Amino acid sequence: MSHVARRPAWHCDTCDQSWPCDAARRTLLAEYGDDRLALAVYLAALQAEAAGQLVGEDPLTLRARFLGWTRRGGSPRTSPSPSS
């Protein structure tokens, strides 16, 4: 598997972006599909591990990095259901 996190720096082992990089995000979304809750649980565990290794990193920044992109549509605001 490529585009995995290289600890303890938490950079991608393939493209050297901060992990999760764009490719890793796409892979995770493909793996988890509609199960965003399971994806969030998995990423929250990784975030906790990273927080212990990336000393001095802002927890809110880490949260946005690991979890902020998982919301459907990529927007922080969810729109109401289209059915009325």
Ligand SMILES: [Zn+2]
């Ligand atoms: Zn990568």
